[in-house]
Amino acid sequence: MSVDLAYFKIINNIGLLPIRGVSFCDVENSDKLHLFQLESESSWTITPIQRQTSQGTPITLAHRAELTLYPMLNFFGLSSSTQALTVLLDSWKNKEIYTQLLLGNVDSDKTDWRYKPADGAGGLTYPLSSALLTKSVNSTGSMVLNFGNMRFQFEFEYVEFRPRAIIRLYAIIKQLNSISFTETHTSPFNKLFIGAN
Amino acid sequence: MVQIALLYSSTKLSSLTYNAEATNQALFYPAEWTKPLIETIEEKGKFLNGNNFSHLLYKHYNYNIVISTNEIQSSDVTFLENFWQAQFKYIAVKESTAFGNYVRVNTEGGIIPFTFIENIEFLPEFTLKLQTMEKL
Numbered sequence: 183m184s185v186d187l188a189y190f191k192i193i194n195n196i197g198l199l200p201i202r203g204v205s206f207c208d209v210e211n212s213d214k215l216h217l218f219q220l221e222s223e224s225s226w227t228i229t230p231i232q233r234q235t236s237q238g239t240p241i242t243l244a245h246r247a248e249l250t251l252y253p254m255l256n257f258f259g260l261s262s263s264t265q266a267l268t269v270l271l272d273s274w275k276n277k278e279i280y281t282q283l284l285l286g287n288v289d290s291d292k293t294d295w296r297y298k299p300a301d302g303a304g305g306l307t308y309p310l311s312s313a314l315l316t317k318s319v320n321s322t323g324s325m326v327l328n329f330g331n332m333r334f335q336f337e338f339e340y341v342e343f344r345p346r347a348i349i350r351l352y353a354i355i356k357q358l359n360s361i362s363f364t365e366t367h368t369s370p371f372n373k374l375f376i377g378a379n
Numbered sequence: 380m381v382q383i384a385l386l387y388s389s390t391k392l393s394s395l396t397y398n399a400e401a402t403n404q405a406l407f408y409p410a411e412w413t414k415p416l417i418e419t420i421e422e423k424g425k426f427l428n429g430n431n432f433s434h435l436l437y438k439h440y441n442y443n444i445v446i447s448t449n450e451i452q453s454s455d456v457t458f459l460e461n462f463w464q465a466q467f468k469y470i471a472v473k474e475s476t477a478f479g480n481y482v483r484v485n486t487e488g489g490i491i492p493f494t495f496i497e498n499i500e501f502l503p504e505f506t507l508k509l510q511t512m513e514k515l
Binding site: 231233235236237241242243244354356 | 412448497501
């Protein structure tokens with residue numbers, strides 16, 4: 183009985199913060215890229231790098247942040263302008279790219295550089311304008327994870343009748359508070375991140 | 380958990396009593412620490428009658444310490460570099476509630492013993508082998 187009560191109590195208090203999009207900025211050249219159509223397999227992890235002490239217990243030395251993002255590849259071949267995207271990705275490989283992950287009901291307005299894409303503008307129109315079309319699933323809260331500079335890698339693959347890209351990003355974070363957790367969510371779940379900040 | 384204080388100076392300390400406010404001093408919780416190990420130096424030989432002899436000449440304490448990334452801020456890198464180069468080096472150890480007296484130590488010399496975990500430059504680790512200067 184008490185278990186049932188506990189179950190119903192958490193139903194409306196678990197904050198869902200799905201990945202809504204990701205914003206990249208090459209600080210060196212001021213090139214920016216916002217991707218708002220990411221597949222649900224996309225994920226992010228922050229895991230500790232640990233070491234054993236002479237007392238036999240582990241200590242945490244730093245954290246490793248890894249992002250694996252799956253943008254749909256369909257738009258790559260739609261027009262000559264999309265060639266700019268592959269050129270951009272290629273120029274970013276192995277570089278450190280300033281990365282913000284957008285969670286929940288967040289829009290490009292929430293990014294640091296507040297770059298609001300205009301329909302039909304520039305060579306990156308298609309993924310940018312999708313920001314105005316896609317809806318966040320089951321989430322009213324939002325969070326922006328500012329990872330700072332991350333090492334950028336990408337690859338392509340074909341799964342279930344469609345090609346897609348995989349963007350992988352890596353960073354070593356010595357102190358967790360160097361990740362900026364900006365949030366507007368009010369669920370108890372999210373308070374964990376306020377503590378980490 | 381053991382805490383150590385490393386202190387360096389260009390002159391010999393006039394007092395070996397631990398001073399929390401001392402300059403050129405930094406405190407660390409080492410990732411690896413064992414009790415000081417006694418090293419002995421003996422003069423050994425054989426008498427003409429065939430008996431062996433052994434004279435204990437000196438005894439020193441050896442400290443094996445690893446200070447890991449979690450304790451090394453960027454300012455500590457500079458401190459450890461200065462410690463490595465200093466003429467007079469001291470260590471004080473807190474095993475329970477209070478630091479003991481400073482003990483003058485020397486290093487093995489050579490290249491400063493920084494290593495990098497998984498070869499990541501952001502994750503330095505400092506491995507110190509110290510020996511007491513004065514014999515026990």
